[in-house]
Structures are given as C-alpha cells and as structure tokens.
Amino acid sequence: MPTQPIATLSERQTLSEQVYNDIKEAIIAGELIQGAKITEDELAKKYGISRGPLREALRRLESIRLLIKIPHAGMRVVTLTPEMIEEIYIVREALEGMSARLAAERMTDEEIEDLRNLLVRHSSNIDKSDGKQYFQREGDLDFHFRIAQASNNQWLMDLLSSELYQLLRMCRHRTSQAPARPTKALTEHKQIVEAIASRDAELAEMLMRRHISGAWKTVEILLKEELSEGALQNDTVTKQ
Incomplete structure (x- = not known):
C-alpha cells in the first residue's frame, strides 16, 4: 500500500497559513458563530488538513483573541459581550x-x-x-x-x-x-x-x-x- 508523502516544513507552514486565514474570515463573517466549540476532528476534515498545521493555525487565532480556551470546556470562538x-x-x-x-x-x-x-x-x-x-x-x-x-x-x-x-x-x-x-x-x-x-x-x-x-x-x-x-x-x- 503506497504511503502518503510527508509534507515539508514549508508546505506545512503554507497549509497552516491558508487554514488560519480561512478560519479567521469564517469567524469575522459569523460563519463560525460566537461561542461555538472548536473541534479539531471536524475542522481537519472540513479543510483537508492534518492536526499539526491545524493546531498551529488555532494557536495563532488564539493569540489574536478570536479563539479562547475555557477550562473544562475546550477551545471556543470568542463571544463579544x-x-x-x-x-x-x-x-x-x-x-x-x-x-x-x-x-x-x-x-x-x-x-x-x-x-x-x-x-x-x-x-x-x-x-x-x-x-x-x-x-x-x-x-x-x-x-x-x-x-x-x-x-x-x-x-x-x-x-x-x-x-x-x-x-x-x-x-x-x-x-x-x-x-x-x-x-x-x-x-x-x-x-x-x-x-x-x-x-x-x-x-x-x-x-x-x-x-x-x-x-x-x-x-x-x-x-x-x-x-x-x-x-x-x-x-x-x-x-x-
């Protein structure tokens, strides 16, 4: 059975950047609603990306406060009160x-x-x-x-x-x-x-x-x- 090619570092960074921008715009436009729980499995399937680049994108989104980590509740889209x-x-x-x-x-x-x-x-x-x-x-x-x-x-x-x-x-x-x-x-x-x-x-x-x-x-x-x-x-x- 053929193995999947291993993505290079630059390819992973490009994937992460693309997904970062896609998720960011989805949050801004309200397609990902405020307070929505972020599920890595669902996002990985939706964007056709592996966990590594996805997690890097999510960390960046957290750093600009579009995503927040809530104790015992996981990561969610920020809610603007x-x-x-x-x-x-x-x-x-x-x-x-x-x-x-x-x-x-x-x-x-x-x-x-x-x-x-x-x-x-x-x-x-x-x-x-x-x-x-x-x-x-x-x-x-x-x-x-x-x-x-x-x-x-x-x-x-x-x-x-x-x-x-x-x-x-x-x-x-x-x-x-x-x-x-x-x-x-x-x-x-x-x-x-x-x-x-x-x-x-x-x-x-x-x-x-x-x-x-x-x-x-x-x-x-x-x-x-x-x-x-x-x-x-x-x-x-x-x-x-």
Missing part, C-alpha cells in the same frame, strides 16, 4: 481619531489619491450589493487599516493592526449590513479623506471620532434589538 464591544469602540474612537489627525499631517498627495481610488472601489462594491453591504477586506483594502498605517506612528500601527484589529473587524461586520449604514459610512469616509487632503488635522480627527461614535450607536441599537428578540423568544417558549 455588549460590555466588551462598548469598550472596544471607546478605545477605537480615541486611537483612530488620533490616526486620522496624524494622517492629515503626514500622508503624501499620492497616498491620499490612492485612498480616494480605494473609496471608488468600495462605492462600486456597495452598488453591487444594492446598498445593503459594506464589508471591507483585510489589510490594504481596508480604509481604516490604511489610515492607521498612514499615521506613521508605530504604536498606533501596532495597536490598530494586531489583535484589536480582528476584534474590530468582527464588530464592523455587524454594522456593515445594517440598513442605510453602508452608504452613510462611505460618505463619512469620503469626508475624512477630504479633511486629510486639506491638511486639516483637527477636522480629520473630529470626523473620524464622529464616524466611530456613529458606528457604535448602530451596534448598540442592534444589540438591544437582539436582546429584545431573545427575551421575546424565551417568553414564547415559556408560555408553550
């Missing part, structure tokens, strides 16, 4: 406001034009979803990521581009599909870019903070609706 989300948005408003201020002072004209072009692409994507969705891909295709990088402040870049970034993406995914939010968010992004282009650091910071604050208000409404629906369902079950 209302309190945790509020705290994240408070930090986000302060950090991203400062990023926008510094970006207005430090971005080159070419970088600003690239940012405008990015928003043109985002506008096209929103149109394709009939205005129902504004979910940005990770990294350079993400408006907020680009602003953080443009600050040229290593502390801000590290804080906004590491573990906090992925939790923020989970939060932002909630608002990206809220009614009227995609178009409003795009308009606000354009206003921020124009403030940066005008080198008005104070205005850029104010607009960014207002933008983040508005996003939090949207999330807060969604959370209240979810709690209300959950209470209604529980009441219905009790009466049955």
Whole structure:
C-alpha cells in the first residue's frame, strides 16, 4: 500500500497559513458563530488538513483573541459581550481619531489619491450589493487599516493592526449590513479623506471620532434589538 508523502516544513507552514486565514474570515463573517466549540476532528476534515498545521493555525487565532480556551470546556470562538464591544469602540474612537489627525499631517498627495481610488472601489462594491453591504477586506483594502498605517506612528500601527484589529473587524461586520449604514459610512469616509487632503488635522480627527461614535450607536441599537428578540423568544417558549 503506497504511503502518503510527508509534507515539508514549508508546505506545512503554507497549509497552516491558508487554514488560519480561512478560519479567521469564517469567524469575522459569523460563519463560525460566537461561542461555538472548536473541534479539531471536524475542522481537519472540513479543510483537508492534518492536526499539526491545524493546531498551529488555532494557536495563532488564539493569540489574536478570536479563539479562547475555557477550562473544562475546550477551545471556543470568542463571544463579544455588549460590555466588551462598548469598550472596544471607546478605545477605537480615541486611537483612530488620533490616526486620522496624524494622517492629515503626514500622508503624501499620492497616498491620499490612492485612498480616494480605494473609496471608488468600495462605492462600486456597495452598488453591487444594492446598498445593503459594506464589508471591507483585510489589510490594504481596508480604509481604516490604511489610515492607521498612514499615521506613521508605530504604536498606533501596532495597536490598530494586531489583535484589536480582528476584534474590530468582527464588530464592523455587524454594522456593515445594517440598513442605510453602508452608504452613510462611505460618505463619512469620503469626508475624512477630504479633511486629510486639506491638511486639516483637527477636522480629520473630529470626523473620524464622529464616524466611530456613529458606528457604535448602530451596534448598540442592534444589540438591544437582539436582546429584545431573545427575551421575546424565551417568553414564547415559556408560555408553550
């Protein structure tokens, strides 16, 4: 009986990286629901990967807080409580406001034009979803990521581009599909870019903070609706 070829170290790393990204995006998009138990056997079968590369991917996801280990319960997808989300948005408003201020002072004209072009692409994507969705891909295709990088402040870049970034993406995914939010968010992004282009650091910071604050208000409404629906369902079950 022929034996399976042994994967080289580089091949295992490539597999681990691919599965890491696949699971990460599944968590961000809610395909792997918050609080869901992570079962290695199921994931290994789903992604056609051996335990070694899978475990490395899971360790990385744990390091950026998308997965957590619970004593006697195993590994689960992180659950973002209302309190945790509020705290994240408070930090986000302060950090991203400062990023926008510094970006207005430090971005080159070419970088600003690239940012405008990015928003043109985002506008096209929103149109394709009939205005129902504004979910940005990770990294350079993400408006907020680009602003953080443009600050040229290593502390801000590290804080906004590491573990906090992925939790923020989970939060932002909630608002990206809220009614009227995609178009409003795009308009606000354009206003921020124009403030940066005008080198008005104070205005850029104010607009960014207002933008983040508005996003939090949207999330807060969604959370209240979810709690209300959950209470209604529980009441219905009790009466049955």
